[in-house]
Amino acid sequence: MEVFVGLLGFGLLVVGAVAIVAFSMASRAQAQVRQLEALVQRLTASELPPTEPANTESVEPARDDLVPEKKKKVVDWEGLIGVRLFAWLGGIALFVGLAFFLRYSIQENLIAPPLRVGLGGIVGAVALFGGAYLRSKADRAGQAISGSGVAILYASLYAARTLYDLLPVSVTFAGMALVTVAAGLLAVRKDAPMLAILGLLGGFMTPFLLSAGDDRPVALFVYVALLDAGILAVAIRRQWPGLALLGLGSTTAVYSAWAYQFLDAARVPYALMAAAILASVFAIPRWRETEKGTQRDLVRATAVLASAIPFVLVLILSGTNVLRASPFLLVGYLAVLEAGAWFTTTRAAFTPMLPIASGLTAVILAVRASEDLFPSQRGLVLAAFALLPLLETGAWYLRRDKADGPALRLSAAIALAGSILIVGRVLSVEVHAGGPAPILELALYAFAHAAGLATIGVVLGSGAGLLGAQALAVATLLLLFGVESREVARGHWPLIVASMLAFWAIPFTIRPAQRDRLARLSGGVALVLHFPIFYGLLHGAWGDGPLGAAALVCAGLALASGMHGFALLFVTAAIPIWFDNEWLTAVWAFEALALAGWHARKSHAGLLAGSVLLAATVMVRLLANPAVWEYHARNGTPIFNWELYTFGLPALALLLAPRWLRTSDVARSLKLPAVYAGAGIALLFVLLNVEIADFHSTGTTVSFHLSQGGFRQDMTYSLGWGLFALGLLAVGIARDSRALRIGSLIVSSLTAAKVTLHDLWALGSLYRVASFVGLAFALLAVSFFMQRYVLRSAK
Structure with missing residues (x-):
């Protein structure tokens, strides 16, 4: 029953291959016929004598019955099925029939083993050479008979050695080599692809059909290697790359079937060696240059797949308990495979092969980092993996x-960056085993790979390599400190400092890196990426003082390397570490003032942008932050309280900034002096209202009542607004500030409206009349002073 299933599978495989090849050959033959017809038509047209131009008046209209009809494409189904397909099926039937006879003779012991082998050899030889003779009369049938003869000869020789031990190994494989050479020579000489394909399929199915269930890997793989060599010789000679690809697929199938049934830990070294040798058979040969795109693609696909299949094999085995080989053996084997991938890259002109091989190698090493190696052999294995x-x-x-x-650069970068996979895998294995995380060892391992990436960046003078190295180092630190408790991880904070200083110093001290802008920028990026890890790890243990000082140290490093923007960033970051609540807002406001002054001297757009960003942050924190009123409890002291400096200091800083902003063309074009002045006036106006509310409040919180606080409180607000407006007007006239005068007009209008429409309106009808009269006089007075003292001086 097993033999019947094997034969049935072999038959289906051959029928599928036959159908594909037959269809391909039929399509090619039809294309050649069409080309010949087109050539005959061109030659006939070139031999016709030139015709005289006819009188256009006597030309008769063309008749429909004289227009030649286009010939329809007709598929020769009789030739395709009756000749080609039946010839293939006949050859298959001949081989299967002999296989059944041989199996039956074995079961019934009808014929002695030597006679069985001898009859098989005679029948195979007659079929092989007789089919070649019959090709002159029936090409397809002759090819089919020759192909079945090849399969029969393979089966006979294999049975003589494996089943009956009649021939020594050397004689058996010499005979197989002779059959392979004979079939190849006939296929090449007679241009018979059917013979080559049938010989290939028969040769690969022979171990399955005649297997006795025992494991003989050396004989099997030597047999497959000889068969592959013959296939490639024929394929290269006749430029049949599809035959080579079919041979690679068949070899993979035979190897996979053997590995599934027999491979264990003891056979792993030999199995890996066999896989590399069989793959090299298809990856190494050089093909003749061809202009056909399909053939060129098939040649490239064969070489690429031959190089990639051993990687896939090792990857599959790495996830099982079978692959427990020495780490150095695995590394050496992967080095050989990567060398083969490089050879394939240069031979097949397929540059992605090297990066793909490097990525597969990194994944294989990560999968292999299992509990049998860690933590018992941690140092040795990590050293091997780094090779x-x-x-x-x-x-x-x-x-x-x-x-x-x-391609080599990308491959090296992938291999170096792949160390993060190994770090993550080792952490998972050791933490799952209940032991502490080896932070120091894994950090040094990852830093060594990051140094490799940095070396690539330095040699090329490119910041991309330096940024990639930083990304690897930072990702490793986050991974290491994320799996351990903060108390344990805090003892390794020097790793963060060492990594940060190294990446900061590279573009600052090494000349090739100084020529690239991105490389110089990477020094500041190193400070920005590492400091949050440092702060998050030590926050709560060191206190705000040392951490704020560390931020200022980073600012000094950035300033020393000429990266003023990063220095400003760290100064800004140190402020919330040292200060909180209203002092944080006040210091940011004066920092915005300092940046405005710095911009007036340096004319750097980044300084101006930083000043604007900080000023906007101050306004948001004071005007749109409900937590402001929870900073401190109300103490009942009028005017000289915490609200005075909370709003007063930022207002002072914003009001002083326009003095320097007016000297900047960019700031003036953006109307920033007026914006800063308006923001400062708004804060002063808010401060006025906060102080009034605090004066009329009771308890520990400030209560605002702008409309229902009683006549006394309402009039206090109105009086304050009016005085504020007059003060703005006076300062605006004295300093000739249009912004201040406009602000005065706005506040005056609000004050007049509040007094007239709210405060006096609530007193009665006579007071309402007086309120409107008073509003009129106020508006007229403002108009008079504006025209008398402002507009006239402007003219």
């Missing part, structure tokens, strides 16, 4: 100016 990125980086450096330099 591959080191070799790839060295290979790139030696060939950085060659054509494959970019």
Whole structure:
């Protein structure tokens, strides 16, 4: 029953391959016929004598019955089915029939083993050479018979060695090599792709059909290697890349079937070696240059797949208990595979092969980092795993100016960055085992790989490598400190400082990095990326004083390397560490003032943007932050209380800023002097109202009653607004400030409206009349003073 299932599977496989090849050959034949017809038509047209131009008046209209009809494409189904398909099926039937006979003779012991092998050899040889002779009369049938003869000869030789032990290994494989050579020579000489394909399929199915269930890997793999060599010889000679691709697929199927049934930990080294050798058979050969795009793509696909299949095999085995090989053996094997990938890249001109191989290697090493290696052999295994990125980086450096330099650079970068996978895997294994996280060892391992990425960036003078190295280092630190408790992780804070200082110093001290703007920027980025980790780890243990000082140290480092923007960022960050509540807002307001003055001297757009951003933050914190009223409890002291400096100091800073902003063309074009002055006036106006509310409040909180606080409180607000407006008008006239005068007009209008429409309106009808009269006189007075003292002086 097992043999029947095997034969049935073999038959289905051959029928599928037959159908594909037959359809391809039929399509090619039809295309050749069409090309010949077109050539004959061109030659016939070129031999016709030129015709005299006819009188256009006597030309008769064309008749529909004289227009030749387009020939319809007709598929020769009789030839396709009756000749090609039946020929293939006949060859398959011949081979299967002999296989059944051989199986039956074994079960019934009808024929002695030597005679069985001899009859099989005779029948196979007659079929092989007889089919070649019959090709002159029936090409397809002859190819089918020759193909079945090849399969029969393979089966006979394999049975003679494996089943009956009649022939030594050397003689058996010499015979198989002779059959392979004979089939290949006939296929090449007679241009018979059917013979080549049938020989291929028969050769690969022979171990399955005649297997006795025992494991003989050396004989199997040597047999497959010889078969592959013959297939490639024929494929290269006749330029049949599809045959080579079919051979690679068949080899993979045979190897996978053996591995599924017999592979164990003891056989892993030999199995890996066999996989590399079989893959190299298809990856190494050089094909002749061809102009056909399809053939060129098939050649490239064969080489690429041959290089990638061993990686996939190791990746699959790494996730099982089978692959428990030495880490150095695994690293050495992966180094050989990566060398093969480089060879494929140069031979097949497929540059993505190297990065793909590097990425697969990183994943394989991460999967292999299992509990049998960690933590017992942590140092040794990490050292072994670091060898591959080191070799790839060295290979790139030696060939950085060659054509494959970019591919080698990307491959080395992927290998170095892949260390984060290994770090994460080791952490998972050791923490799951209940032990402490090896923070120091894994950090040093990751920093070594980050140094490799930084080296690439320095050699190229590119900031991309430096930023990639920083990303690897920062990701590793976050991963390491994220799995341990904060108390344990705090003892490793020097790792953060060392990483930060190293990446800050590289573009500052190494000349090649100084020529690239992105590389110089990476120094400031290093400070920005590492400081939050440092602060988050030590916050609550060191206190605000040392951490604020650390922020200022980072600001000094940024300033020393010429990165003023980053220095400003750290100064701004140190303020909320040292200060809180209203003092934070006040210091940010004066920092905005300082940046405005700095911009007046340096004319740097970043300084102006920082000043505007800080000023906007101050306004939001004071005017749109309900938590302001929870900073302190009301103490009952009028005027000289915490509200005075909370709103007064930021207002003072914003009112002083226009003095420097007026000297900047950019600031004037954006109307920033008027904006800052308006913001300061708004804060003073809010402060006035807060002080009035505080004066009329009771208890520990400030209560605002602008409309229902009683006549006394309402008039206090109105009086304050009026005095505020007069003060603005006076200062505006004295300093010739249009912004202040406009602010005075706005506040005066609000005051007059409040007094007239709210305060006096509530007193009665006579007071209402007086209120409107008073409003009229107030408006007229403002108009008079504006015209008399402002507009006239302007003229």
